[in-house]
Amino acid sequence: xxxxxxxGGSIRQAAFGACSGLRDLVAxxxxxxxxxxxxxxxxxxxxxxxxxxxxxVQLAALYxxxxxxxxxxxxxxxxxxxxxxxxxxxxxxxxxxxxxAVFSTAFTFAGTLMLTPC
Numbered sequence: 001x002x003x004x005x006x007x008g009g010s011i012r013q014a015a016f017g018a019c020s021g022l023r024d025l026v027a028x029x030x031x032x033x034x035x036x037x038x039x040x041x042x043x044x045x046x047x048x049x050x051x052x053x054x055x056x057v058q059l060a061a062l063y064x065x066x067x068x069x070x071x072x073x074x075x076x077x078x079x080x081x082x083x084x085x086x087x088x089x090x091x092x093x094x095x096x097x098x099x100x101a102v103f104s105t106a107f108t109f110a111g112t113l114m115l116t117p118c
Contacts, residue, residue: 044056070105073101074098077098
């Protein structure tokens with residue numbers, strides 16, 4: 001994908017951008033599944049370092065992984081650029097949508113860090 005200017009690069013770029021929506025869906029399902037399993041197994045009563053519960057550490061780690069995946073998508077889209085045409089327009093739309101997704105993810109899942117888990 002040298003520069004992403006070939007026809008195959010455009011197809012790979014579109015496929016990668018389509019997977020970003022799937023990333024959000026998977027992160028939502030994994031985060032709330034982990035929350036439900038942790039509540040059922042009483043992981044909020046298992047305390048680790050500094051008074052943090054096992055459930056809180058797990059949810060914070062999943063939140064961080066999802067944010068890092070979103071940031072990685074933004075970096076990837078920022079570095080790959082098309083010269084002209086519809087591919088350049090779609091790439092810029094995908095970049096701005098990915099930036100918005102990172103901010104919305106940070107806002108939406110921030111409750112896992114502050115609210116009581118169960």
